[in-house]
Each structure stands twice: as structure tokens, then as C-alpha cells.
Amino acid sequence: MLSPYLTLPLAYLLGSIPTALWAGRWLFGLPDIREHGSGNAGATNTFRVLGKQAGSLVMAVDVLKGFVAASLPKWLANDTIADNQLLYWQLGCGALAVLGHIYPVFAGFRGGKGVATVLGMMLAIAPAAVGVCLLVFMAMLLAFRYVSLASMTAGLAFAFLQLLPPFRPANSVLVGVGFVLAGLLIYTHRANIGRLRSGTESRVPLFGRQ
Structure with missing residues (x-):
């Protein structure tokens, strides 16, 4: 070891x-x-x-x-x-x-x-909470085709999921980490947020759609 x-x-x-x-x-x-x-x-x-x-x-x-x-x-x-x-x-x-x-x-x-x-x-x-967040990510991506928006939404979902009994971690430090990570995702996507607000953010092609 x-x-x-x-x-x-x-x-x-x-x-x-x-x-x-x-x-x-x-x-x-x-x-x-x-x-x-x-x-x-x-x-x-x-x-x-x-x-x-x-x-x-x-x-x-x-x-x-x-x-x-x-x-x-x-x-x-x-x-x-x-x-x-x-x-x-x-x-x-x-x-x-x-x-x-x-x-x-x-x-x-x-x-x-x-x-x-x-x-x-x-x-x-935290695989269980992440599994739910993956579903959130895919749903947002399929609905809007913005990877940035799907990523930020999934990050926020992870933070709030850990406040619910089925996903509440044994060590409460993870709850704080979840909110820090959500904040970090939003911070690193600040340029994307600006493009989303102005309507200039690029969509990813799905099923042949641009």
C-alpha cells in the first residue's frame, strides 16, 4: 500500500x-x-x-x-x-x-x-445522488440542447438532493461540498450564462437537429 x-x-x-x-x-x-x-x-x-x-x-x-x-x-x-x-x-x-x-x-x-x-x-x-443527477442532465440536454445549462442544473440538483433523507450522506461535510461544487460550476460557466441570456449559446446537435 x-x-x-x-x-x-x-x-x-x-x-x-x-x-x-x-x-x-x-x-x-x-x-x-x-x-x-x-x-x-x-x-x-x-x-x-x-x-x-x-x-x-x-x-x-x-x-x-x-x-x-x-x-x-x-x-x-x-x-x-x-x-x-x-x-x-x-x-x-x-x-x-x-x-x-x-x-x-x-x-x-x-x-x-x-x-x-x-x-x-x-x-x-455518492453514486446514488449522481445517478439521479445524470437523469436530470440528460432531461435538460434533450429538452434544450445546451450542455452548459444541463451541467449547471445537474450540479444544483446534486446539492439539493443531499438535503433529502434518501440521499442524505452520513458525513454532513458532503452537503457543504455539494453546494461548493454547484457554486463552482456556476462560476466557471459565467460566460455561458451571458450567452444563454443573450441567446448566443451554441446548442449541441441531437438526433440530427442543430
């Missing part, structure tokens, strides 16, 4: 993998996706610039980054972490993976907004 302190830099490095940038460059021949669309190296901009196939691939890998990072303490250092401390190590590793996604060391510290990586992180920690 590793020292739990070693899982922290591993989580950051894992989050720093610039999925959108590398997939765009190596699989789709686009030198730098950050020079197109919204300028972000994330799943939403990949959907916008390269389409559903590329966007789905990037989203899946970015979710996996968060899931694996938040699971590192349990997988690699469980025997050296007290049971009542495991959640804090998982949150720390997940947060560092999100930080790595937003500021990736492998891509000049210019990454994405971290939505998919946050999703993966919380899927490892």
Missing part, C-alpha cells in the same frame, strides 16, 4: 491529462481545440467543434479521470487511512484531479471547466 500523501500528486497528474486536446490532435487531426469554439479543452467544446463521437469519447475519459482519482485512496492506501478519514482523502484527490483538468501541467495550464471530472469524482463518492 502507498502512503496516502502519494495519491495526491497522482490525482493531479491524472486530472491533467488533456483529453480534448490530445483526442482532437491525434484522432481527429485538429492541432489545438482551444483555438476553436469556446476556447476550452473540455467535452462541451469538443461536442461543439468535433461532433458527438469525439465529444462522447472526451466526456467518458474525463469522467473516468475523476472517478479513478477519487478512488485512489481506497485502492492504493486504504490500509493506511482511518475509516473516518477516507472521505476527506477521496475529496482531496478528486479536487486535485479537477484542478488538474482546469490547469493541466501537460497542456500549459489551459484546460477545461472540470464538469465531467467533477461528475466522475462524485460518482465514486
